[in-house]
Amino acid sequence: MRSTNRVLHVILLLAAVPWSLAAEPEDAGDRGREVARAAESLREKLVAQRRDIHQNPELSNQEERTARVVAEHLRALGVDTVKTGVARNGVVATIRGALPGPCVAIRADMDALPIQEARDVPYKSRNAGVMHACGHDVHTTVQLGVAEVLVGLRGRIRGTVKLIFQPAEEGDPTGVECGARLMIKEGVLEDPRPLAIFGLHSDPHIQAGKIGFTSGSTMASSDRFIVTVEGKMAHGAWPEEGIDAVMVAAECVTALQTIRSRRIDTRDPLVVTVGSIHGGNRHNIIADSVTLDGTVRTLSEPVRLRVKGLLKEILEGTAAAHGARVKLDYRDTLPVTSNDPALVEETLPSIRRTIGDSNLVARKPVMGGEDFSFYQKVIPGFFYWLGVGNEARGIASMLHTHTFDVDEECLVVGVKVMSTIVLDYLDRHAGEAK
Numbered sequence: 001m002r003s004t005n006r007v008l009h010v011i012l013l014l015a016a017v018p019w020s021l022a023a024e025p026e027d028a029g030d031r032g033r034e035v036a037r038a039a040e041s042l043r044e045k046l047v048a049q050r051r052d053i054h055q056n057p058e059l060s061n062q063e064e065r066t067a068r069v070v071a072e073h074l075r076a077l078g079v080d081t082v083k084t085g086v087a088r089n090g091v092v093a094t095i096r097g098a099l100p101g102p103c104v105a106i107r108a109d110m111d112a113l114p115i116q117e118a119r120d121v122p123y124k125s126r127n128a129g130v131m132h133a134c135g136h137d138v139h140t141t142v143q144l145g146v147a148e149v150l151v152g153l154r155g156r157i158r159g160t161v162k163l164i165f166q167p168a169e170e171g172d173p174t175g176v177e178c179g180a181r182l183m184i185k186e187g188v189l190e191d192p193r194p195l196a197i198f199g200l201h202s203d204p205h206i207q208a209g210k211i212g213f214t215s216g217s218t219m220a221s222s223d224r225f226i227v228t229v230e231g232k233m234a235h236g237a238w239p240e241e242g243i244d245a246v247m248v249a250a251e252c253v254t255a256l257q258t259i260r261s262r263r264i265d266t267r268d269p270l271v272v273t274v275g276s277i278h279g280g281n282r283h284n285i286i287a288d289s290v291t292l293d294g295t296v297r298t299l300s301e302p303v304r305l306r307v308k309g310l311l312k313e314i315l316e317g318t319a320a321a322h323g324a325r326v327k328l329d330y331r332d333t334l335p336v337t338s339n340d341p342a343l344v345e346e347t348l349p350s351i352r353r354t355i356g357d358s359n360l361v362a363r364k365p366v367m368g369g370e371d372f373s374f375y376q377k378v379i380p381g382f383f384y385w386l387g388v389g390n391e392a393r394g395i396a397s398m399l400h401t402h403t404f405d406v407d408e409e410c411l412v413v414g415v416k417v418m419s420t421i422v423l424d425y426l427d428r429h430a431g432e433a434k
Helices: 004-014 028-041 044-055 064-077 136-152 179-187 247-261 302-323 342-355 372-376 410-429
Strands: 081-086 091-095 099-109 158-166 196-207 212-213 214-218 221-230 271-278 287-296 325-334 337-338 361-363 379-389
Touching: 004 214, 028 044, 028 342, 044 064, 044 136, 064 081, 064 091, 064 136, 064 158, 064 337, 081 379, 091 136, 099 136, 099 372, 136 158, 136 196, 136 379, 136 410, 158 179, 179 302, 179 372, 196 372, 196 410, 212 342, 214 221, 214 302, 221 247, 221 302, 247 271, 247 287, 247 302, 247 410, 271 302, 287 302, 302 325, 337 342, 337 372, 337 379, 342 361, 342 379, 372 379, 379 410
Parallel strands: 099 158, 099 196, 196 379, 212 361
Antiparallel strands: 081 091, 091 158, 212 379, 214 337, 221 287, 221 325, 271 287
16 A cells, blocks of 8 residues: 555656656657767857957848858758748758658747947957947857768758758848848748747857846837928027927927826836937028937737827827827838747746756846747747856947957857757657657
């Protein structure tokens, strides 16, 4: 009787274990050591690759050299397929495992920013006014390293890995459709269709060697609004003869902040920012036109829709109170980047096993935007943070600044973590091949 009770007790304990932990691959330890050795063997190559890409940055929709380097590297590795020219400069490759199973996708972005690099380092940008100030050189390098590790373990892969090297994540200033949205339209998530997609982003606030994550809303939606205030021109000495568009615009800027302070639940994160104001043509002329250019950031799609309506209401009301008119051009740019909670939960054990529990950091959502969100609208996705900072070495500048840099120790860590995530995911979902 006691023996039976012990058996029942063990069964109950096992039943209480989260399925994602219980489903850990039997050979996880051995394979983890293989992945670690493979990633470590690539250390010098990863550093050289990252520095080459960093020295030759290319703006959104201009990533011709980067795409060529990526495609040539993948072909040299012997991946199964390499398709170029997707969404202009995108590269999509597949690695088919020796064992049957589903498809999983990983994504890296390749474009740089219009920033003049200030740090005096040996790998400083050679392209004036262009810089990898958002870590996309790291993302591309890590994914190339993952490809090399996975090719070496092809015999143990259960299914297919789709590698997406994406252009134009930062967006094209001309407003043309690009990046993730265009890649999806051109079929990147089909033939084969992945069950899930993973991606990472450099984070200088997290020390190299660590990984940050958030479940649910992770990064904000990012919309743009352009407001044209139309008044009436007059001599500056006779303001009563005109309608001062500058004054009306100033009131509009102030009034828009009441959306955050008075119209939206205070528990819902929201940013309404007017980033530029342009108008008028002389100090003694009442301006007849002023343009405001700004952004709206939220972590909730319902709040996003609500703000869009409030912008129109407040702007039109403020302008009408002074006899002016406004035109609102509201551009839905990026949806909320939202990590599938179930996918996060089942993936965390893979990360813990790779870097240790103390190096896994739970993060609050941030108000930056990411077009990885478009993939998550189609299939479950998990977008996590790769620590790249090193305060002791002075590597702590924020993304999108002219002094941004990374501790290159992050490269090996990035390869280990993403390779493990992919292999474990395919093992857990081996029976779900479509």
